[in-house]
Amino acid sequence: MYLVTAQEMRDLESYTINQLGIPGHVLMESAGRAVVDQIVKRFPNPKRVVVLAGTGNNGGDGFVVARWLAFRGWEVDLWLIGSAVKLTSDAKLYYHACEQLLSIHHAEKESEASLQAHLMMCDVIVDAMLGIGYSGMLREPFTSIVQWINQHAESYIFAVDMPTGVEADKGHVFPVALRVDETITFNCPKWGHYLLPGSKYCGKLKVVDIGITPAGHTKALTPNARLNDPNDWNMYLGGRKQWAHKGTYGHVLIIGGAKGTLGAVAMAGEAAYRMGSGLVTLTVPESQHEALAAKVTQEMIWSWPGKDHFLPEIAEELKTAFQRYDAVVCGPGLGRFPGEVRFIKEILQTVKRPLVLDADALNILAEHPHLMQFRANDCPTILTPHPGEMARLLRITTEEVERKRAAVALQLAYQTRSVVILKGRYTIIAFPDGKRVVNTTGSPALAKAGSGDILSGIIGSLLAQEIPVESAIQIAVYIHGRLGEEVDAHSALYRDLLDHIASIRQLLEPTNSPGN
Ligand SMILES: NC(=O)C1=CN([C@@H]2O[C@H](COP(=O)(O)OP(=O)(O)OC[C@H]3O[C@@H](n4cnc5c(N)ncnc54)[C@H](OP(=O)(O)O)[C@@H]3O)[C@@H](O)[C@H]2O)[C@@H](O)CC1
Numbered sequence: 421m422y423l424v425t426a427q428e429m430r431d432l433e434s435y436t437i438n439q440l441g442i443p444g445h446v447l448m449e450s451a452g453r454a455v456v457d458q459i460v461k462r463f464p465n466p467k468r469v470v471v472l473a474g475t476g477n478n479g480g481d482g483f484v485v486a487r488w489l490a491f492r493g494w495e496v497d498l499w500l501i502g503s504a505v506k507l508t509s510d511a512k513l514y515y516h517a518c519e520q521l522l523s524i525h526h527a528e529k530e531s532e533a534s535l536q537a538h539l540m541m542c543d544v545i546v547d548a549m550l551g552i553g554y555s556g557m558l559r560e561p562f563t564s565i566v567q568w569i570n571q572h573a574e575s576y577i578f579a580v581d582m583p584t585g586v587e588a589d590k591g592h593v594f595p596v597a598l599r600v601d602e603t604i605t606f607n608c609p610k611w612g613h614y615l616l617p618g619s620k621y622c623g624k625l626k627v628v629d630i631g632i633t634p635a636g637h638t639k640a641l642t643p644n645a646r647l648n649d650p651n652d653w654n655m656y657l658g659g660r661k662q663w664a665h666k667g668t669y670g671h672v673l674i675i676g677g678a679k680g681t682l683g684a685v686a687m688a689g690e691a692a693y694r695m696g697s698g699l700v701t702l703t704v705p706e707s708q709h710e711a712l713a714a715k716v717t718q719e720m721i722w723s724w725p726g727k728d729h730f731l732p733e734i735a736e737e738l739k740t741a742f743q744r745y746d747a748v749v750c751g752p753g754l755g756r757f758p759g760e761v762r763f764i765k766e767i768l769q770t771v772k773r774p775l776v777l778d779a780d781a782l783n784i785l786a787e788h789p790h791l792m793q794f795r796a797n798d799c800p801t802i803l804t805p806h807p808g809e810m811a812r813l814l815r816i817t818t819e820e821v822e823r824k825r826a827a828v829a830l831q832l833a834y835q836t837r838s839v840v841i842l843k844g845r846y847t848i849i850a851f852p853d854g855k856r857v858v859n860t861t862g863s864p865a866l867a868k869a870g871s872g873d874i875l876s877g878i879i880g881s882l883l884a885q886e887i888p889v890e891s892a893i894q895i896a897v898y899i900h901g902r903l904g905e906e907v908d909a910h911s912a913l914y915r916d917l918l919d920h921i922a923s924i925r926q927l928l929e930p931t932n933s934p935g936n
């Protein structure tokens with residue numbers, strides 16, 4: 421499913437109205453009806469509702485909702501927030517229809533206390549004040565109404581398209597937005613539903629069709645962002661081939677393992693095996709070999725000569741060694757060590773297969789951005805920063821990363837010619853060609869040490885299995901998020917996450933794919 425900006429949504433709407441000849445008020449009627457369908461799905465028996473309608477087309481949807489809820493026997497209090505002279509022509513049509521059926525309250529003319537009393541007494545609030553047309557600093561009277569509802573209202577709140585105060589493109593909230601239980605949006609989700617802080621206000625998101633031309637219908641109407649959708653890649657998750665041998669599903673190399681962080685490289689290795697790779701090798705400095713060998717069973721270990729540091733004279737040896745692997749992950753528990761810059765340079769230059777850089781490999785890159793020039797353009801590189809690592813890579817604050825997640829992920833993808841996986845609630849995957857994919861799976865269980873190592877291992881495994889890079893990354897991020905949903909958010913250990921890989925993978929496999 422595509423993810424759109426307000427402008428892309430307007431383009432789809434105007435194509436539908438101007439090219440296909442479907443009047444805007446028909447779309448508005450469908451929009452309002454679709455919202456009512458969702459409301460009555462949640463509340464099959466008539467309730468008392470306050471509908472708050474603005475003067476733009478979002479308000480127009482609100483008038484349609486008020487009319488249909490009244491037809492269905494609901495007790496409707498309809499409030500116009502703003503001046504009736506400002507109503508758009510489509511909104512005006514439905515405002516007049518409501519005038520025939522209901523007495524419309526005008527917030528301009530009535531006291532705040534009167535509105536508050538109605539809001540206190542209702543079971544349901546419908547927020548049709550502002551939608552994708554909102555931008556900038558939220559003005560009065562919306563600010564006061566929103567603040568009051570957030571603090572006092574106990575009713576169930578539906579937002580039409582966007583919660584009032586959440587900006588559609590960047591998810592900005594200046595200074596407040598309405599905290600709702602459900603948001604019903606039209607045709608496509610908007611970026612603001614998935615970006616912080618806006619995403620925290622949306623509650624459950626439901627996307628409904630209202631007759632607007634679907635995104636992607638023509639090239640001109642094709643956005644470059646999507647939600648991570650298993651239908652785009654589940655064809656790569658077929659059953660295991662009957663005649664497979666251990667090389668069939670790729671050989672992953674995981675480079676990491678400084679003293680004290682050997683667990684990270686071991687977890688990444690275990691995740692790679694669980695995701696299906698036939699061979700996994702872990703590599704650590706020689707001084708850590710024994711300690712790692714005591715920790716792992718199934719993984720092979722290859723250690724480079726050196727005592728917690730990299731010796732330039734072994735560069736040639738590394739070059740030969742790196743050719744053996746189908747995908748390389750560098751970073752889990754890597755630590756910092758003398759010779760690290762040369763080490764990363766050798767890896768970037770020598771590994772011709774897909775390369776995932778994580779953890780301290782990213783920190784080294786952040787301090788030495790010139791290193792990326794040693795990576796050939798045709799060798800896929802994947803960077804997996806969390807917001808702190810991203811901040812270091814771009815030399816901005818973590819707060820700025822969180823505020824501009826979609827933009828900064830793309831910036832780093834362009835700068836480094838790499839695929840960037842910016843981790844967090846709604847992980848964003850940005851590709852160097854400008855495409856972006858937003859992942860919706862995940863849970864707070866993943867906010868724990870080890871979670872990133874597991875993700876790296878899963879990505880490495882899928883890349884080694886020669887699944888196309890774009891798909892491999894989307895599969896990995898999606899499955900990793902699903903693992904978090906399967907376990908207890910507080911107590912889960914990395915093993916609990918790994919235990920669910922098989923069942924989630926099976927659920928995602930397309931039916932009738934026995935392998936061959
Ligand atoms: N797209 C579609 O396909 C379809 C869209 N539909 C619906 O239309 C909605 C979009 O309608 P829209 O374009 O009229 O904008 P909308 O959200 O009502 O906001 C405009 C109002 O916001 C106000 N305003 C702005 N900034 C503000 C601020 N900082 N603080 C305070 N106020 C501010 C602005 O006031 P002004 O700046 O003009 O004084 C104006 O009054 C969309 O979300 C969906 O629900 C469906 O009906 C059918 C198909």
Ligand SMILES: [K+]
Nearest residue numbers: 547550580582
């Ligand atoms: K709204």
